[in-house]
Ligand SMILES: O=P(O)(O)O[C@@H]1C[C@H](O)[C@@H](CO)O1
């Protein structure tokens with residue numbers, strides 16, 4: 357075989373692989389029979405994102421609803437919009453802007469995800485937490501998860517900040533675990549223990565910093581339960597969630613935490629209690645997404661202060 361025909365063969369097989377990849381990426385977004393992104397898909401997305409920066413952060417932060425203000429503490433930010441990343445989902449929820457932000461906090465390199473994906477947006481569970489695998493492929497080792505949640509524990513107040521001690525994966529317990537599907541061992545083992553997922557030392561550090569900054573009275577440590585949403589729980593449902601032992605309820609975080617654990621990441625989680633869940637059956641009180649955004653906005657500066665010091669000390 358001549359050199360040029362070899363070249364041609366090589367190039368046409370490369371083109372074929374490119375075409376296959378393109379079709380696969382299109383199918384991921386449209387064909388429900390396609391389950392999961394392959395290891396190669398994830399690596400390709402990570403590499404394409406990293407082309408935008410020379411930074412190689414080890415700390416990743418996922419910003420919850422209305423908590424994108426954390427990006428205000430990032431120095432020299434470089435943003436990569438999700439819609440520029442082939443195969444990446446798009447954010448559809450108000451309060452989630454839909455971009456990665458690379459930069460530094462007091463000189464420490466960080467990567468922020470401003471905009472997460474929720475099951476209620478219509479994304480299958482495996483897609484909801486797929487960005488955590490992309491973050492891992494980009495070199496993230498410590499994953500800081502934030503969310504807006506409703507308070508179930510009646511000792512809590514709107515505006516409290518709860519460090520996650522543990523979670524209850526309600527969708528997972530009822531057959532919608534994020535790790536369902538073919539397992540590629542390069543991501544992690546088939547079976548994974550989720551006990552002790554939240555790093556105790558990180559939790560202690562966050563609490564200590566918040567207390568030193570004078571916010572001890574609004575700090576809590578508790579258990580987060582994930583519901584699918586988008587409905588906020590009825591009072592009768594909320595009573596069940598409280599009976600399960602949950603202190604706060606929300607619609608995210610758990611799939612990311614499970615995938616983070618599967619990927620051997622160190623995990624920290626914090627909920628801003630944006631509203632108190634009404635447990636009175638018959639009450640006409642109705643919480644709204646605007647209530648959630650308002651509390652998130654009110655607590656933005658406090659969270660920023662805590663995160664600056666927290667990231668510095670990780
Ligand atoms: O992304 P998070 O969990 O912070 O968002 C919460 C749950 C719903 O998406 C939304 C409800 O207002 O806020």
Ligand SMILES: Nc1nc2[nH]cnc2c(=O)[nH]1
Pocket residue numbers: 504505506507583588589605606607630631632633643648
């Ligand atoms: N009541 C309530 N408030 C929230 N704030 C954010 N998520 C939730 C939720 O699931 N329920």
